[in-house]
Amino acid sequence: MTDPVAARRAAIAAEKERLARARERRRSGGPAGASGFAQRKWRWVGVDGGEAVQTVLEVLKDIEQAAPLTESQCKTLGQAQAGAPDREALLPVVRAGLAGLKPEAVLRHLRALWAAGVRWLNEAGLERCRILCATAPGIELVNARSRAVSGGPAFSLFATAATRGAIPVPNAVLAQVLPWAPLSVLDDLVEHGGLLAEDKPWTERDEDEALYLRARLNPISISPEEAERLGWDGLLRRRAFLAGQTIVRQEPEDVWDLLYDVVSDVQVASLDALDAVLPRAQQIQLRDLRSGALVGQWDGGTVRDRGLWKLMAALWRPTGPVDPRRSEFYALVALNRAYDLLKSGDLEGADRQAESFVRERKKGHSLSTDLMDEAYTIAAYVTAVTSPEAENDRAARDRLAQAETYAEKAAENGHPVAVRNLAHVRTWRSTPKNRRGAMTNPFLELGLDHGAEGWERHCREVFRRYEQVGDRAGQARLNWAEDRIHEAAGHEAGFDVFFQVPLDWSRYELPDAVPRQLVPPLEPMARRTALTSGADLESIRALAAVELLDDFRSTAPHLDRHGSTR
Secondary structure, three states: OOOOHHHHHHHHHHHHHHHHHHHHHHHHOOOOOOOHHHHHHHHOOOOOOHHHHHHHHHHHHHHHHHOOOOHHHHHHHHHHHOOOOOOOOHHHHHHHHHHOOOHHHHHHHHHHHHHOOOOOEOHHHHHHHHHHOOOOHHHHOOOHHHHOOOOOHHHHHHHHHHOOOOOOOOHHHHHHHOOOOOHHHHHHHHHOOOOOHHHOHHHHOOHHHHHHHHHHHOHHHOOHHHHHHHOOHHHHHHHHHHOOOOOOOOOOOOHHHHHHHHHHOOOHHHHHHHHHHOOHHHHHHHHHHHHHOOOOOOOHHHHHOHHHHHHHHHHOOOOOOOOHHHOHHHHHHHHHHHHHHHHHOOHHHHHHHHHHHHOOOOOOOOOOHHHHHHHHHHHHHHHHHOHHHOOOHHHHHHHHHHHHHHHHHHHOOOOHHHHHHHHHHHHHHHOOHHHOOOOOOHHHHOOOOOOOOOHHHHHHHHHHHHHHHOOHHHHHHHHHHHHHHHHHHOOOOHHHHOOOOOOOHHHHOOOOOOOOOOOOOOOOOOOOOOOOOHHHHHHHHHHHHHHHHHHEOOOOOOEOOOOOEO
C-alpha cells in the first residue's frame, strides 16, 4: 500500500539518536533522568518517566535555541528545564515554539514526543499523530477506523500519498493541495479516479506539468503540436490513421500498424494479432465481424461502415448469388463475385449472379446507374458467349437477342466501351452462324483482366501445368486464346476487337475509407511519473506535522502515580 522506506529510516535514526544520548549520559556519569521529585512534577503535565522527561527537556532546549520567543515564553521554558513545569502555561509555549521551527524539525520533535509516550494532543490529533509517526502509514490507514481519520490539506495529501491514491483527497481541501502536491501523487489520484477532468488541476501548475495533466485527464484537448511537445506518439499515430495517412511502422507492431494491415491492406493473416491488442469493446466488434462473415450477415452499423467493406468482402465467401439490393456493400460484393466467376470460367454462376441485378423487382434497394451498367455488360457477355450451347438455333438466336437487349441497356448512358460492346453483339447477330468468329474475350478465358500485362508469362506457366497433367485439350484452348491475343495486338483496333468487361475498373473497387468501428477510443496518456519517493512522502509528512500544532492541548493531561491519564 505504501513505500515506508523513508519513514522507517527516520524512525530508526530517531531511536539511534535517543540511545546515543542515553549512552553518553551513562559514560559521563550524569543523572539518568530527573529525580523522583521532579518526575512527579512532570507527571502533572503528562510526562511519565525519566526517559520521557529527558526527551521533553531536549525538545524545550531546541525550541529555546531555535524559535523566536517572547521573554515570558523563555521564562516559562526556563522554569520547566529547571524542574518546575507550569501546568497552565507550558503547552501553549511549546506549541508557539514549535510553530516557529521548520516543518522537518516539528516532525522530528513530534516523533520524539510520541515515542516517549508524551500525549500533548487532543483525541483527534493523537489519531493523526499515530498515523504520521507510523513506520508504514499506508498499512495503518487500511483499517476502517484509520480511514475515517480526517485532517487538514497536508494530512489528507499524506494519506493519499501513503496509500498511492487509494484514499482520495477530500474535495473540500483539493484546491489547496493542487499547487504544491508532488506530480506523482496527482498521478496516483488520477489512476484511482480521485482527480477528474472537471477538477482542472492543470490551472494550478506550471506550463509543462499543466500540459502533462491535460494529456492525462483531458486528452481530446491536446493539439498535434502539443502532442509533439509531449512526445505522445500514440495520439499522433491515432490521428494519422483517422486522417487516412500512411503510418510509419513501429517495432514491435502496435494496434495502429495492425489496424492498417487488416483494414486497409486486408492482410487477413494479421487478424489474430489485431484481436490480441484491441481493447475489449473493439475486440468484440472484430469477433462479431468475423463470425458474420460466415454467412454474410452483419448488423446495420457494421454494414454502413464503409471502412470495413474491404475486410468484410475478403472474409466472406458466398456460395450462392448475393442479393445486390440489400445495400451498396452487397451490390459491390455481388458485382465482383459475378466478374470473378466470369474469369474463373464459371459462366453459369456468373449468369445467375448477373441475373440478380437485371431481373425486374418492385422492392429493394435501388442500385446506381454505374453498377447496373456493369451488371448489364456481364449479363450481355455471358448470354452471348453461351448462345451456341442452346438446344436449337432458335434458342441461340433468342439468347443473342437478349444479349443485345442487355448491351443496349449498358450503353444507354453513352459509355464508349459499352457502345463498342453493343456493336460487337449486333455484329454477331447479323453474321451467319457458320461465318461468325469467336465471341469470347481471350483474356477472360485465360482468367486475366482485359488487356492485362504479363499475359504471355501467364500463358507459359499455364501451359507447363497442362503439360504436367497431360491435358492436351487445355493446351489447345490456351494456344487458341494466345493466338487471338497476338492477332489482335497487330490489329489497328488492338484489343478493342474483343467484348470488354468491365466498362470501368473504378466501379468495382471497394472504398478506401477510415473505419468508424474497430478504432480504439482516445485514451489518456499513460503515466510517466515514478512512484512517490520517500523524500516527497517525508516532505508531506512534515507539513502534516505542522498541522498537528492546531491540535495541541491548552492544558496538559494529568497522570496519576500509576501513569494513567486523567
